[in-house]
Amino acid sequence: MSKFARRCAALMLAVVLLCMAVPAAFAAEGDTLPAGATTMGGANTTLIPDEEENCLSWLFGSGDTITMPYLNVKGQGLRRNVTLDLEDCLVGITYTELGSIGSYVSDAAAQQAWKAQAVAIHSYLEYHKKYGSSANALVYTPVDQIPSSARSAIRRAVSEVKDEVLTCNGSVIDAVWSASAGYNTQTGVYGTCSGLDAWGTDVPYLQSVESPYEEQYHNLMRRIIGKDYRYIEYNDSKTGQPYESADTTHKDLGGFVQYNTFVSNGKSYRYIGQFVSSRYCFDFSADENGTPCMNYYGFGHGVGMSQCGMVGYAQEQGMGYRDILRHYYTGVSFGTVGSGSSNGGLFGWLWSLLGL
Structure with a gap:
């Protein structure tokens, strides 16, 4: 089959499946959430019901959300099968780990440190998802519990790097710190x-x-x-x-x-x-x-990135987040776990087939 023919066939298939799937996805728009689906607090941090999440992920991919088999939630303890907006997840864990460091380092240094931490967190989460192990050592602070000034500053940093992960030999790394x-x-x-x-x-x-x-x-x-x-x-x-x-x-x-x-x-x-x-x-x-x-x-196991050292490099040497991460994780590269339809789901496959 020629490339043009494959693209035509993919477009026709997309139209048919969209007509079948979209009404079903929106039919229950006014229904209440099933038992067990709770709100974590803050924008877009509702635990997404399995049925809806699976349907949407099948169609559009799930790069904008992340689901962890286990995650500690501040004030709620260890929760199972937690699905969060990816950016909110990274903001909440970054705040737990580093807090409002902008109060004692420059804004530029804080931004680079928060970015480095967010990329390490995302890599760590993706690694443990891939290998089915637990990431329950991390604590997510619901974003509505973060002081507004800190939340805004951390979100500014995280939004620019939320899709980035660290890789070694083509695989996402266990980015411990x-x-x-x-x-x-x-x-x-x-x-x-x-x-x-x-x-x-x-x-x-x-x-x-x-x-x-x-x-x-x-x-x-x-x-x-x-x-x-x-x-x-x-x-x-x-x-x-x-x-x-x-x-x-x-x-x-x-x-x-x-x-x-x-x-x-x-x-x-x-x-x-x-x-x-x-x-x-x-x-x-x-x-x-x-x-x-x-x-x-020292405090902790001392392996991988040091948070104190990371903040020091950003403040004292003006080091950017990528250079900080390359320093602490030897020989790594940067990859993405992308958001949007071009990186997952049915439409991601179709987009790839179409060469888009």
Whole structure:
């Protein structure tokens, strides 16, 4: 069949199917939503009934919405099969993660940081959707609960990047991030933790990279993060004895050590006291009285993008969101999960067939 003939056939098929489907889609326009369909708050954040969502997605694609098998919703807890407007979803999670950072960095820097965070969030969501895993570590703040000035500023950033995702070798990446990375007293360098050191898996795009603004911007972002960057512990929580020594030979760039390589006072540990994760970034010193103590740094697993480092790069170096993301995720490219009929659904297939 010639290209012209294929296009004619596709047009005829589109007309027939549109005549059949559109009346059905609009027939129940005045009906009430089925049980379980609730409003999340804010513009276009109604949970879309499965029947309507499936029909519309079949016709037009679903790039403008995103459905997560599980998502934590602020004030509502963990919800199942949540469908949200994509932009609202990214605005709500970005606000949860970074808050109103425009109050202590320039508007230009805040815009780039919010964009970087939104692209990482979108990539993370798409990755976990693709592999059927849970993204319930994220919390969506319904947009009508976000202060209007912050909501407007974050939406301005998100609207420009909402379709963008990070890819590696053609696949969307698991774009993990943490509040702040660590500090390596052996090298004097702040930096992130590699996937290999954190979880024992060498992921090409999750390598250790420098991140020089960790403590500086953690102190500014404490109102969001809620905990100090630096912790001090005096005694081994297993034995009650002061720390004396530790195996530090497995430290990566940011000073993190793999969970099963930490040895203190001749004993191996995974979790010690108030460590925030099973990845350790630490050194030993003494307090003003000479009591031996352990200092450890950072908040979270330290892998992937550091939020404190990201904000610092945007503010101190004027770095754009794409350069920030390329720095923290090694070797990635940018792709799109597009919105509109040309990227999904029946009409997306037809548009592709027509060469449009």
